[in-house]
Amino acid sequence: MDQADIPALLSRLASDEDAARKMAVFKLQSSINDPAFADVFIASGGLVVLRRLIMTTGGNTLAYSLQSLSRLLEVDMGWDIFEGPNAGELVERVVELIVTNPLVNILRGAMSILVGLVSHSQSTARGGTPRTPGTFGFRALKPAVAVYPQFFELVIMQLQSADHALCANALMLINALIRDAVSNDSGPTLLVSSAKGTVPPGEEWSKFIKKLQDLGLIKAVYNLMQSSSLQDLAHSLLEFQTLTKILLQKWRAVRVDLERPEHRRALKGLHLASAPERRQTNGGLTTLSPTGRPSTAATVVAREEGEKETGGETAAGRKSSRRHNPEKWRRLGFETESPASEFEVAGFLGMMDLTDYVRKNEDGFQKLLLEQSSRPLNERCPVARASLAVTMILYEHFEIEKCDLDDIRNGGYYQLIDGGGKAHDKLFRPLLLQWSRLHTAGLHAFFRMWKATGATRYDFDKVAELVRILIDQVVGQASRSKDVLEVEDELHEYDSGRLRELQMDLLELSFEDQWGSHLFQVREELKHEALQFVKEQRIRCLLQGSWFSKPQPHRSEHSRSESLKPGQEKGSRLYQPWRFAKLSHNRRYLHYADFAEQTAHDPGLEALTEKIDLLSTSSVVSNVSNADDAAAAGENGNQASSSLTSLTKDANSASAAAKSTTKITIYSLSENVAPELASLAAAGKTKEQPILTLHPLNHSLASEWLDGLLMLLNQAPITAETNKLVTLVSDYGLKIRLLNVRAEAVDNGPVPGGGQVPSREGLDEDYYYEI
Structure with missing residues (x-):
């Protein structure tokens, strides 16, 4: 709308015909947020006409009037309407509309006006004229709220409105009230009653917040913050969240004083x-x-x-x-x-x-x-x-x-x-x-x-x-x-x-962030210590000895093994399903022997008729690895397959033991080949010769013996179980050390006033001690 049309617009706004006023104020709300138009409108006495419409009309005419004043305040103009001897009547009228009027479009405009009224600065008016105390801010509502004490309750009820714009305006009004209350220590004394009369200075804001919260404010905002309509209320909810933190700050800042x-x-x-x-x-x-x-x-x-x-x-x-x-x-x-x-x-x-x-x-x-x-x-x-x-x-x-x-x-x-x-x-x-x-x-x-x-x-x-x-x-x-x-x-x-x-x-x-290089060094040291610890544990398993299964040989291999030792009695050539192996005390020889059944007590070294010299051992190969073991083996450059056959649960059954395909094969460069491995050696697939095979009864035993033998040969372990044990021991060691570190143990330099650490710049290592 052109500024030249403002006199005619004001004439229609002041008309006695409701239809003319409604159309005029409808056009006004779309133009008044232009500062140039608003300035001419105010200079032409438009605030008086707009105030009259708000005080006397109803329906859509009132809704458009409230919206016009709200948009005028948004461009920071028209504040004079709240000053003067009749300003209180206008505020009371707006509060009355919020309390008594059910129309959403009227409620939205009324609350928007009060948001501007409470939020407006208590500074001086344009031209430097000091404002009357209480014209704006929280105090401006005191007389009206005294007439309509249910005002706060009804505003909070609007937080449950299905109209998101109304809900947002209600929350904005609450935010403005809280913000003004906590920013002024004097507070809204007339809005809060005390059981003993006067509320002590500095505590009014707390009483007011309590009043709002007793009316269900927290629950209403909590539900809004969790709802799917968050986007429409995001700014208001964020401000309320910030105000909640400000309140917590203020409560913490209050000193507990027994004089109170x-x-x-x-x-x-x-x-x-x-x-x-x-x-x-x-x-x-x-x-x-x-x-x-x-x-x-x-x-x-x-x-x-x-x-x-x-x-x-x-x-x-x-x-x-x-x-x-x-x-x-x-x-x-x-x-x-x-x-x-x-x-x-x-x-x-x-x-x-x-x-x-x-x-x-x-x-x-x-x-x-x-x-x-x-x-x-x-x-x-x-x-x-x-x-x-x-x-x-x-x-x-x-x-x-x-x-x-x-x-x-x-x-x-x-x-x-x-x-x-x-x-x-x-x-x-x-x-x-x-x-x-x-x-x-x-x-x-x-x-x-x-x-x-x-x-x-x-x-x-x-x-x-x-x-x-x-x-x-x-x-x-x-x-x-x-x-x-x-x-x-x-x-x-x-x-x-x-x-x-x-x-x-x-x-x-x-600690990784603060002591990265030092922690890395400590971790490496602990890993080495853990590796030595696990190595000793694995070797002790070998020193203790273990039972292994011995699968039924093929007929051709069985006849070949019989022909290799013609001097033996026939009974000694019968299939014996159990093998016991044990490392000698000097950790050089691996003793073993075959048995028809497991004995009640583990046999000693004197009962183990066969032995191999580990110094002549060239490598140890096994298939005792699952997917994790294969990855560990790849990292350590050791040979291990990626398949692991499930072991039988019935370890006491010879037939079940014969089904075990998990094995550990020890190779040597010597010509002493075990009878059951003769066929493998004869194949000539490798320069090394197999001298002993062991079939562990379970995965844990296989891990202990495979890695124990590898560690005896000064090689890294390859099974996931052993590597996991090494990691576990080193991690526990690191955590124990970290738990023993105290904050005061950190070197923060000399204490204040304690001098400075001397610099070594310009010094060399040419020094001596005089004794």
Whole structure:
């Protein structure tokens, strides 16, 4: 629309005919977001006409009017409409529409206007004129909300609307209210009522957040963040997530101070909930949780206003308590009898998490304390200290400290939002909104790890590290749509042994990054030591001796073997299905003999009539390898086939033993050929001559003997079982060394003020010591 048409437009807007006004305001909403047009419109008195339409019309005319004002505010113009003696009536009218009007197009425009009103800076007006305090921001809504106290409830209800635009506007309004509340310490005092009248300075924002959360805000936003309509609400949800982190920052920044009645009541509630005298106490616990903080679900019986308390007790009560229980607070898991000082790191956030846990699990809390009291002091799990540790683990996991309100305006975030899919899973963390439940589940996991590991008070940091890894593994890898109940179950059921393995892997990776070259050297040394260890173990298996099967020879080979030794008796030439082999004590000779059956006791060297000199052995060849063994053999340049025939389970049966095709063949350059290998030697396929064959009864025995013989010949092992054993031993050695390394062991140079390490520049090795 041309600027020259503005007078005529204003005339139609002021018309008494509804149809003319409707058409005029419809055209206005499409043109008013042009700054040049808007400037002329405002200069021509258009704000007065637009305000009249909002105050008096209804239906589509009202919807178009609200949309026009919203678009005018989007170009940062028209703010004067909210100033002057009648500005409060306009704000109240917009709030009234949100509370009473069911039409979606009207609700969208009304909420959009309030978003601009609350978000607008409290700076000076154009031309340098100071604004009236409370004209914009959170305070501008106070009089209207006082008239319509159900306003916040109805705004939160719109988060469940099927209209995504309305839902987004409602969330934007909530974000604007929270952002303005937390950015001003004075806060909306008139929006929040206190049981004792005036709310202490600096605590109004917390009361207001609690009010919103009691109305179901957290659950509504959590459902939106997990829904499929995330793309339409992405920016608003991301801002809410950021604001949640800002709130956690502020709660942590609040120092626990016993001069504050609320803090004293919280500690008093902890003490009473622990059943200090083993009886049901009269009173309750102040509820303070990140998803509903603070509230008084179970009210602590308050003392007189003038009563001076320390840790929630009077001077007389304190003397009595200390006389009867000198470990009043240490019994709850604090390190000292001054609990307030132990909240220094976690702040008021830590107190809220602890009191929230105790309130929701009071019976379990009492049973846990009773169970711990029966244990030695050194073995008791410090409940309060564990709660504070879990709070800080969650705080660091969600990177709360790194968050700032400006983050939501970062271009990188918008790129991730537009990425969809995996980018959304990375950017949106709906589990953050379930802070209280995650804290409880993490604390229960701490108790479980403490018990499973048999920890003592000196192992507290180690258990905390396990819980940190557990939360990173379960919560950190949870998808956006994963329900919090599933996460709680995983935290409860995660195997401690598996967690320990994960910790070792992460520990090794961290040291790999920092000490790469040194760690490589240590790993090589440990691998060599492990190889020597496994070599000795394999050779000891040979020294102990083992039974092997002996397959039935073919008739031609049997007759040939009979002809090779004509002087033997016929009985000695009968098939004997068992062979026993054993390495001599000097590890030079391999003794063996054949038997008709396995004897009750292994035969000694004197009963083994045959032997071979291992010094004359040239190679050992076998088919005792599966796919993994073949890969290992290829890496080590050794000869091994890739097939492995399943061995018989009935090792005591001669017929079953005869079916075994797994064998180890020992070759030599000498002419002494074993009778059963004569045919192979006669084939002339190799310059080496086979002198002995062994048929192991199982794969483990085959691995022991094959690699044991190879190691005797100073060759590398080739079976996967042996290589796996070498890796296992070396890895355990490395992990044991890493566990013995402390942070203070790292050389960080001289201490401050301790001087500098002298340089060796210009020095050589020409020096001597004078004795």
